[in-house]
Amino acid sequence: MSDLWDDLENFARAPSSSTAAPGERGTIKAKANFNVSEDVAALRKAIEGIGTTEKTLIDILTHRSSSQKQAISKAYLETTNRILVNDLKGDTQGSLEDLLVALARPPAVNDAKWLIEAIKGAGTDNNILIEILASRTNKQIKELSAAYAEETKKTLIQKLKTEVSGDFGKAILLLAEGARDESTNVNADKAREDAKALYHAGEKKLGTDESKFIEILCKRSIPHLRQTILEYKNISGKTLQKSIEKEISGDLEELLVAIVKCVMSTPAYFAEKVYKSMKGAGTDETTLTRVMVSRGEIDMLDIRAEFKKLYQNSLFKEISSDVSGNYGDCLNVICGGED
Numbered sequence: 001m002s003d004l005w006d007d008l009e010n011f012a013r014a015p016s017s018s019t020a021a022p023g024e025r026g027t028i029k030a031k032a033n034f035n036v037s038e039d040v041a042a043l044r045k046a047i048e049g050i051g052t053t054e055k056t057l058i059d060i061l062t063h064r065s066s067s068q069k070q071a072i073s074k075a076y077l078e079t080t081n082r083i084l085v086n087d088l089k090g091d092t093q094g095s096l097e098d099l100l101v102a103l104a105r106p107p108a109v110n111d112a113k114w115l116i117e118a119i120k121g122a123g124t125d126n127n128i129l130i131e132i133l134a135s136r137t138n139k140q141i142k143e144l145s146a147a148y149a150e151e152t153k154k155t156l157i158q159k160l161k162t163e164v165s166g167d168f169g170k171a172i173l174l175l176a177e178g179a180r181d182e183s184t185n186v187n188a189d190k191a192r193e194d195a196k197a198l199y200h201a202g203e204k205k206l207g208t209d210e211s212k213f214i215e216i217l218c219k220r221s222i223p224h225l226r227q228t229i230l231e232y233k234n235i236s237g238k239t240l241q242k243s244i245e246k247e248i249s250g251d252l253e254e255l256l257v258a259i260v261k262c263v264m265s266t267p268a269y270f271a272e273k274v275y276k277s278m279k280g281a282g283t284d285e286t287t288l289t290r291v292m293v294s295r296g297e298i299d300m301l302d303i304r305a306e307f308k309k310l311y312q313n314s315l316f317k318e319i320s321s322d323v324s325g326n327y328g329d330c331l332n333v334i335c336g337g338e339d
Contacts, residue, residue: 027336111144141178195231267302
């Protein structure tokens, strides 16, 4: 698996989803001739009738863009005086319920809810913090932070300060600020300097200067980091990921590796996540739901392509053989087809 991440030339030229227009590489798209009152009527009938017709819920929630679904939720509230998400919760259950509810909510609200879930109770689920904060753009982080504050009446940063500490905490807080450099110009000399600085902070040094890794990987622009990763390989003879895995451990290692993977190819990072959620005994349905919903409108087509490259099997087939019933059907509609 790490061979994929070693294949630097391949990713350095890979299209970056951050450059695609919104919705271009997603499978969940806006419906043409969208009629909000028709949708509300169909949803009401599916929910209020005897026994829920899940097929209708799945069909509508997977074939409307996020903004169309917000229009539906608003009209639903106006006509029924009820909240669509709450009705979906009352009417379905288990993984299907989680999936449909997530499809009905705005992306920023989903991210905020997943972070609330990750942080609440004893101990924090750092995997979810890492996945969301390493993969989202500044704009997405600003939006999820606003949604978080609305839900909890606290800022995400305030809350995180009480939850994470040490170098891992520093890195997470930097990412949560959503202040990564966004310039698209790459200065090869500066990238080489950063690559050298990373080499001297890790491989070349007794002990590791984690703060250097944190500063460069959490603040620099994505195009700059792509170039830095290539330069690093030239200087040290090994990949930056391999060096991080050797020099750093624990949650900080996981986080920095996730950032490096997202810099190289966010779709490949999520293809690997989806694969891991299904392989072995039992399926990690919460991760599967989170990834499929959060990427459905963004880069699912690219995730499918990477999945096929990595695992010689289509994501569609993998889902079909791993999950069944309405939950599996709904995931396959989000997946969007066979490759």
